[in-house]
Amino acid sequence: MKEKEPGAKTQIPQSIKIEVLDRGPLLVFGRPPLRLQFIMTDEQGAGLNFRAGRAFDTSAEPTALCRCGASSHKPYCDGSHEHAEWESELTADLKPLLEGARYYRGEGVVLADNERYCVSARFCDARGGAWNLVEKSSDPAARDIVEQEANHCPNSRLSVWDPATGQSREKKLPPALGLIEDPAMGVSGGVLVTGCIPVENQAGERYELRNRVVLCRCGASSNKPYCDGAHIGERFRDGIQGTPDGEEW
Ligand code: SF4
Ligand code: FES
Structure with missing residues (x-):
């Protein structure tokens, strides 16, 4: 049995994509929706599902989102990456x-x-x-x-x-962005990117298309542009006010 890549046939609007600048922000094109996404947990702190919070404007084309963790205007970039101490290098594999x-x-x-x-x-x-x-x-x-x-x-x-056919049992998600909030851990997480939105580096190389991806926005991941959970150790807080009052999924 050979598992087949779930993202390969997914169609998304041509214009939506994210460009990760070498030493700068995430540039978001195509105006995808952007909302807070809270990790809802059980009494032990294990994740059960996501619940959405308030929405943010992505009408600027492109919209620049902070990925160094230092902006005073999160989730947007305010140019702080130029003077902040952070390791910007993109170290993640492009391979599947x-x-x-x-x-x-x-x-x-x-x-x-x-x-x-x-x-x-x-x-x-x-x-x-x-x-x-x-x-x-x-x-x-x-x-x-x-x-x-x-x-x-x-x-x-x-x-x-599927063990018999090797087909993916991926639940397809719509193209959207989320600012992960983790109240049980008292931290903010990365940028959740759903629905196989293309993510490219500044050289135009494309990361694997995936239905579910999280991009680092605290500046501390060692697997950039992806999040690797380092925001928990860093105690990263984005300072954004909001409550989980939207739909659960
Ligand atoms: S991100 Fe890590 S902890 Fe969370 S569901 Fe996936 S494997 Fe489990
Ligand atoms: S947001 Fe940077 S490691 Fe998760």
């Missing part, structure tokens, strides 16, 4: 994430796991844990939890596949 993945095979589902892309959002910890439940996935209830948890894994560390 699945090339570095391990596979956990159950009767009901296959879980692919590339640890390098974890952003510590903890959706995989709830209700018994995704890896444990793969072993029990002949039970449809266990299989469904694994699929739900993997489909919330924001940076695609985890993905789910």
Whole structure:
């Protein structure tokens, strides 16, 4: 069985894309929606789902979003990257994430796991844990939890596949951006990019198209442009006021 890349056939509006400047902000083109996205958790702090908060203007073409963590006007860039102390280098692979993945095979589902892309959002910890439940996935209830948890894994560390056909069980998300907020940890996270929006570096090289990606906006990730969970250790707070009062997903 060979797992097939889920993003390959996805169509998104031509104009939407993100350009990551070498030593500057994320340039957002095409005016995608941008909202706060809160990680909602159980009593133990494990992630259950996202809930949206207020929206932000992306009508400037392009809209520059801070990725150094130093702007006084977050989520937007205010030029602080020019004087801030931060490591801007883009160190992430352009190659497909699945090339570095391990596979956990159950009767009901296959879980692919590339640890390098974890952003510590903890959706995989709830209700018994995704890896444990793969072993029990002949039970449809266990299989469904694994699929739900993997489909919330924001940076695609985890993905789910049909064990018989190798087809993706990715839940397609609309093209949109989210500012991750993690109230249980008392921190803000990266920029959630859904719906296979193209992400390119300044040289025009394109990162793998994915349905779920998180880009660093604290400046501390060692896997830039992706988030790697470093914002938790950094205690990154964007200072943006807002509450989780929108739709859950
Ligand atoms: S990013 Fe994915 S793998 Fe990492 S804790 Fe969250 S759900 Fe689990
Ligand atoms: S936002 Fe920078 S590591 Fe997560």
